[in-house]
Amino acid sequence: MQLAQTGQALGASYRFGERVGSGAVGEVWTVTASDDRILAAKVLRPEHADDASLVERFVRERSVLLGLQDSSIVTVRDMVVEGARLAIVMDYVAGGSLRDVVREAGTLRPADALGVTAEVLDALAFAHTRGVTHRDIKPDNVLLARPWTGWTPGDVRVSDFGISDVVGERVRQTTGLIGTPQYMPPELISQGRSGPPGDVYSTGVLLYELLAGRTPFAGPGTDFSVAYRHVSAHPPRIPVDDGLWDVLAGLLSKDPAERPTAAEAAATLRRLALRLAASAPLAPGEAPADFDDVDRPATVVRGAFTDAELAALASSPPADDSTEVPRLGEAGNATIVRSLPRRDVRPVAGTRLEPADALPFWRTRKALLLAGTAVLLLVGMVVGFVVLSPAERPAASAGAGAPLSAQTQDTALPTGLTISRAAAYEPSSGRIRLTLTYAAQKAPLSGEFLEVVPGMAEGEACPAVSWEGAPAKRNQASITGLDVVCGWTLSDLQVPAGGSVQVTASVSAQPADQQALDAWLRGGSEATSAATQDPAVPGTAYPVQRLTGVEVRTPARVVTPSPLKITLIPVWAGGPDELNPLYVSPASGKPSQMFTAVAGGEDGVRFSDGCGGALAVDSSGLTVTALQITPECTVRATVGNFTELQSPGFGITSREDANG
Template sequence: MQFAQTGEALGATYRFGERVGSGAVGEVWTVISTDGRTLAAKVLRPEHADDPSLVERFVRERSVLLGLQDSHIVTVRDMVVEGPRLAIVMDYVAGGSLRDALKGAGPLPPKDALSVAAEVFDALAVAHARGVTHRDIKPDNVLLARPWPDCGPGDVRVSDFGISDVVGERIRQTTGLIGTPQYMPPELISQGRSGPPGDVYSTGVLLYELLAGRTPFAGPGTDFSVAYRHVSSRPPRIPVDDAVWDVLDGLLSKDPAQRPTARVAASRLRRLVPGLAASAPIARADTPADFDPVERPATVVRGAFTDEELTVFASAPPADDAWEAPDLGEAGSATIARPMLRREVRPRAEARLEERDATPFWRTRKALLLASAAALLLVAMVIGFVVLAPTGQQAAPGAASEKLSTQLQDTALPTGLTISRGATYEPSTGQIRLTVAYTAQKAPLSGEFLEVIPGLADGDACPAVTWEGATASRNQASVTGLDVECGWKLAGLKVPAGGSVQATATVPVTPADQQALDAWLRAGSEAATAATQDPAVKGTAYPVQRLKGVEVRTPARVVTPSPLKITLVPVWAGGADELNPLYVSPASGKPSQMLEAVTGGEKGLRFADGCGGALAVDSSGLTVTALQITPQCTVRASVGNFTELQSPAFGITSRENSQD
């Protein structure tokens, strides 16, 4: 099924070009923006776009994906939600993928394979530092700025960051898996989850494939058999230098804690590259008939199968033709994203007991002895807990006993500011860690920001908060004009255009459950929005959150030739504020703090002639002069995220006519 047609509009900014690929998540198209740029758009499959929870998660993740910018990462430029269509717009990388390079060239020279893998690790190090896990590293998701073999250092681009994570959230919630069987880390198979070490493992598989021409566990059997080998088998040795194999073996460790971080892995690979300059590519490795088992393989897919099923499979895996294996995908190298059904499987030991049909176990002497021992042990445990448990470690009554987390993203503000908040409760500390991310669109944003950190319930005292990443102080209504309970003023934050910054708060409150944590985060967001959008508030505090528009004001009549006085008037929720102009041209003195906050100062401000040559604008774009007589003229302006602004019509007359 095709999701779009060439020439069809995508939102208000793009038109579809050519379809360049498809996968389990969706189709990839080139798109042409209104300014003529060629970009790429990943259009998600309808079953994803029709899922409200997934769309909501994408919106929440938007600031993370847009803020993940690095020379080795395919930059996400925009996200379009349009009816049943959900698309991610990103840079178009024209050199093809590593999969194309492998198909055309076969195994790569070791120096090239290690250099490419090091750049992949560079991208992962940046993402992991921002808390983003890829979850689907493979040659298909590593793009090249120039076709192989013409590409060189700096040409590697890792794509699809966050996409597998977002799409896979619902899959993981239904006890399934997301990933590619040939590249799945063993902990994803054995525990149903993985993190940054899983990306390191998958990149180790990718490096193995670049060197050998095939993945370490590809071979006969179903795709489930391929995935299980990550848990149960050792990667076959390939004929590379011992130093290279030692690093590769460490990347493919079954224990996530034994693998290096992405940054360390990149460094280790780069140290080996100079010594491999003369090494030729090795011959494509043959698929082994069998694999060497590890000493104690982990139980497979915990959470996706019943405990009985796992016990049976781990003790005696049946033959492929005697077992209805879960369908992980069409091929071991294809990304899969689908739930896995549970089946009733009884252990063989249970079946043997039923065959005996002996005396009921509860009436036997052995059962009575075990019951007595269990009762004594229970009494001892209760006494020990009461006597020995340290009082300082007991959980607060009504507090959640497990880790909780939630996220929330506000609607983008007229200034281009988007605020994303994430809260995590740690029962070991009895505290919530709140992360607030501020993201800017077209203009840099700065100044002071308002955050509200309420108590857990109405009437609770405002909690004590420890802030990191910003200079924080209590909001003072007498100074800011915003009378909001539990408000904090954050200063020292500078959000670059198209980027984001974060501040974190440690809050000593203990929610009872997930619902309480969700309600707490939502209450703080709603209180901050209500305060900054209150039409009764006067003054210029928190302009990035409060400014709703800008009016361009000029005199009703101007004499030529003379400078045109232009006043930019801020518009708050309560209306235009003529007493505190944003900017006056021609300017004298420094720009206002408001202008600095919402557009980075004069560099984010430009005027333009709106009447066909009757006005002259100097090279700075900040001073306008009336040149020609005209009965009706306008001046246009762009102020940071506020574009296409225009003044009311005014007339230009000569000095003689003015005197008349």
């Protein structure tokens, strides 16, 4: 059944163009926005839209999905609820998918496969720090910014985070599975659950496929046979470098606890890609007929399958099409959404198909029941239509007696810090629970952080706040140099690279409605950003939030052979601060707190030769020596999240030339 038609309106600001894809969850269409931008819309199938709890979750997830902003993720622009139609509107990525690449190329060069997969893992690492799991990683959901001619850094865009997260909640409520058999992590089959380690496993399957031209457990049998091999069989060895196979085996470990995190895996793959830059692609191979079984395969979870299906599976492990085992979907590489009734509800004998001359949907008993349910729901809450035109969007509101929640996420700062804020108001307590999530990218971040907790209304006194998770005190302008109203200093925070920490606060404030809570949370975020990015503020306080860049300085002329003095100058919103350098090499004494806060100490800085062998860098990467005479040389540096730094040019002369 087609869910839309070319030229048909979607909400108030979009019009359908062409259908560009279809799957078990919905259809993908191009849509033209009111400003003539071409975007994409994934329209969910009606079976996912006729459940009031799903619609409510869909609306609640909106702010989370809209906040998932990363260069490796397809940006979700809006979400539409229009009658029985639910749609997620996102950027249109025109370069095709990795599925197209695999279909045309067969196998990729190891360096290309590793580079692409590392960017997929970057996207997953970003999402995982924000509590979002994809749950359906496969080549179809990895898009490319431009048509494939070989891997180009920055081209990867992972799509469909929102679909699996929204629909997956409903699947969990009814017991069942969502995913793709050839890419399902074993714990999804054996335990009915999947989290961030499951995403890493599916990415391992994707990497295997890019290298071998097939997934590890593809072969004879049904789609369930393929899925069950993830639990019961070892992945067949392919003829790749031993180091690469070890990494693949780690990604495909049956035990989620033994897999690396997405961030760890991405870093490992990039190191491997450099070593395997000259390796040629493998010849595509056939799937094996038999698989090497593990010693003790996990038991398939009850609840994901019926008792009859489990009995058939236990008596005859899936091997071929003649075995009576469950069927999951159309094919092993197609997403399936399998929902089964709750155990305490009498199962329906079968699905009744409507005859061709059946009554219109709006006159059926099901439609009337749904309409009645909608009326009851509207008594307790206002859901409304989520449309895209600001002029026509109904203001979301709730009475002061109803629980309220709101979320915001700031853009990542140059240091790699991202701050997410969530506010939950419970009328019975008369307080707001504010949760701050601090996430880091490539370098660990630490020290003091500023957070503004404003009054509920403009001009209102600062509210009383009690903090958990970090020592907190009022910001002292005389010490920090930031004169900000309702500012707090959170101390001793340690945010690991690729990870996050949370701090919570109980705030004595009572929003009148949803709009007031949204404005309050947004106001705190904006006030914090304004204070930390004020160019008029001097000093080195709150470096993780205030540092905007790093300059690499050297003398204009160096005598060989001698150590090169390198000074790292912090750059604030007001400009470079030469009086308070971050680091000086060769170093003496203990690194400054500011340097440790933004780079994790000396482990976070590395220098390299920028002039073709004229400089020598010691094994620590911290001391550079001028070796060869050259009129023009530079030194490169990485400092925490600041990469690809380079000094201005300088000359290297001999001691005789210098004396002459």
